[in-house]
Amino acid sequence: KEGLYSCLPQARQLLVLVNPFGGKGQAQHLFYSHVLPMLTEADIGFNLVVTERQNQARELVKDEDLSRWDAVVTVSGDGLLYEVINGLMERSDWQSAIKKPLGILPGGSGNALAMSINHYTGNDPVNSQDLLTSSTFTLCKGLVAPMDLVSITTASGKHLFSFLSFAWGFISDVDIESEKHRTMGPARFTLGTLIRLCSLRTYKGRLSYLPAAEASGEVSSFTSSQISQNCQYNVCNSNNSYNPQSNANEVDHTSTASVAEVSRVVPLDQPVPNHWTIVKEEDFVLVLAIYQPYLGEDFFMAPMVSKPDDNLIHLFYVKAGISRASLLKYFLAVEKGNHLQQSSPHVVYVPIKAFRIEPFTSKGVMTVDGEALECGQVQGQLHSRLARIISG
Numbered sequence: 001k002e003g004l005y006s007c008l009p010q011a012r013q014l015l016v017l018v019n020p021f022g023g024k025g026q027a028q029h030l031f032y033s034h035v036l037p038m039l040t041e042a043d044i045g046f047n048l049v050v051t052e053r054q055n056q057a058r059e060l061v062k063d064e065d066l067s068r069w070d071a072v073v074t075v076s077g078d079g080l081l082y083e084v085i086n087g088l089m090e091r092s093d094w095q096s097a098i099k100k101p102l103g104i105l106p107g108g109s110g111n112a113l114a115m116s117i118n119h120y121t122g123n124d125p126v127n128s129q130d131l132l133t134s135s136t137f138t139l140c141k142g143l144v145a146p147m148d149l150v151s152i153t154t155a156s157g158k159h160l161f162s163f164l165s166f167a168w169g170f171i172s173d174v175d176i177e178s179e180k181h182r183t184m185g186p187a188r189f190t191l192g193t194l195i196r197l198c199s200l201r202t203y204k205g206r207l208s209y210l211p212a213a214e215a216s217g218e219v220s221s222f223t224s225s226q227i228s229q230n231c232q233y234n235v236c237n238s239n240n241s242y243n244p245q246s247n248a249n250e251v252d253h254t255s256t257a258s259v260a261e262v263s264r265v266v267p268l269d270q271p272v273p274n275h276w277t278i279v280k281e282e283d284f285v286l287v288l289a290i291y292q293p294y295l296g297e298d299f300f301m302a303p304m305v306s307k308p309d310d311n312l313i314h315l316f317y318v319k320a321g322i323s324r325a326s327l328l329k330y331f332l333a334v335e336k337g338n339h340l341q342q343s344s345p346h347v348v349y350v351p352i353k354a355f356r357i358e359p360f361t362s363k364g365v366m367t368v369d370g371e372a373l374e375c376g377q378v379q380g381q382l383h384s385r386l387a388r389i390i391s392g
C-alpha cells in the first residue's frame with residue numbers, strides 16, 4: 001500500500017502505557033488477561049508503565065529515548081493517547097518524534113479510536129473485550145498507516161493536537177458530565193445523552209469554517225456522491241471561492257509545521273478570510289468536528305470516514321430550535337450510523353479543512369478528544385498525515 005504504509009519489525013519492542021484509572025478501572029487487569037498472552041504468542045517484547053497520575057504519560061514521552069521502541073502503545077480510552085501525542089509534539093525533535101508508530105488498546109470508557117481502527121480493518125463492529133482482542137490482533141500484525149491530526153489553537157495561546165474530535169455544546173457537556181458515571185463504561189455516554197436531552201440548552205457563538213468542497217478532486221467527488229446518496233440530507237456543498245492554488249499555504253498538507261509556526265490559517269485575533277463560510281445562525285445545540293468514524297463505541301458519527309488519513313475534518317452542527325424528539329431520533333440513528341439518511345433543517349454536515357468557534361460567553365466547556373478545555377475562542381486546522389498509527 002503506497003510508500004506511506006509500513007510494517008513494524010518482526011522482533012519488536014513496545015513501550016506500553018496503561019492507565020489503571022481508565023474506564024471501569026480494569027485496564028491493567030485486562031492487559032494481563034487479554035493482551036499479554038497474545039503478545040507472548042507473537043514473541044513481541046514490551047516494557048509496561050502503569051501511570052500514577054494524569055499527564056505522567058505526556059511527560060514521559062516528552063523525554064523518552066524513542067529509539068528504544070518500535071511503537072508506543074496505550075491501554076486506556078482515547079485520553080491517554082491524547083497525552084502521548086501532545087507529549088510528542090512538545091519535544092524539540094517533534095518532527096521525527098511524531099512519526100513514531102502509535103498503537104491503542106481499548107481499556108477506557110471512550111474507545112473511539114480503537115472502534116475506528118476496527119472499522120478500518122474491515123471487521124464488523126465489536127465491543128468491550130472482543131474489541132480489545134481485535135485491537136491486540138491488529139497490534140500483533142503491526143501494519144502502520146499515516147494518520148491526520150488537527151491542531152487546536154486557543155485565544156489564550158495554547159496549541160493542542162487532536163486525532164479524534166473537537167466538541168462544543170451538547171457533546172462536550174455529555175462527555176464531562178458523564179465522568180461521574182465512568183464505572184458504567186461506554187454506557188455512560190448513552191445515559192449522559194438522555195440526561196442532557198431532558199435539560200436541553202443552547203450555546204451562543206459564531207461558527208466559521210474553510211470548506212473542503214473544491215480543495216481537491218478527491219474531495220469534490222466525495223462530496224457529490226454524498227449528496228446523491230443522501231439528497232434530502234442537509235449537506236453544505238459550499239460554492240465558496242476556495243481556490244486551492246491561491247490558498248495553497250493556508251492548510252498544511254506537507255506536515256512540516258512546527259508547534260509554534262503551526263497556525264498557517266489567519267490568527268484568531270484577525271477576521272476569517274472572505275473565502276471562509278460564516279454560519280449565519282449563532283445559536284447552537286452542538287458543534288462537532290470529527291476526523292475518525294467513531295466518537296464512542298456506540299456513536300458511529302462519521303461513517304463516511306474510511307481511513308485515518310482521509311484529509312478532512314467532518315463538521316456536524318445542530319442549530320437551536322430542534323425538538324427534543326428530533327434530537328433523540330438523531331442520536332438513536334447515530335448508533336448505527338444511519339443519521340445521515342435523516343433530513344432535518346436543523347442538522348448540518350459539511351466536510352472542511354479548518355474551523356473557528358467564537359462563543360459569546362466563557363461559561364461551559366469544550367472538549368478535545370474527550371478531554372476538557374475551557375470554553376473560549378478556538379481555531380482548528382487539519383494536518384494531513386502528521387502522525388502514524390498501527391491500523392489494519
Ligand code: ADP
Pocket residue numbers: 019020021022023024050051052053054055076077078079080081083107108109110111182370371
Ligand atoms: P476513559 O475513556 O475511561 O475516559 P481515558 O484514556 O480517556 O479513559 O483517560 C481518562 C483520563 O485519565 C484522561 O484525562 C487521562 O489523561 C487521565 N489519566 C491518565 N493516567 C491517569 C492516572 N494514572 N490516574 C488518573 N488519571 C489518569
Ligand code: MG
Pocket residue numbers: 077078079108110369370371
Ligand atoms: Mg476519555
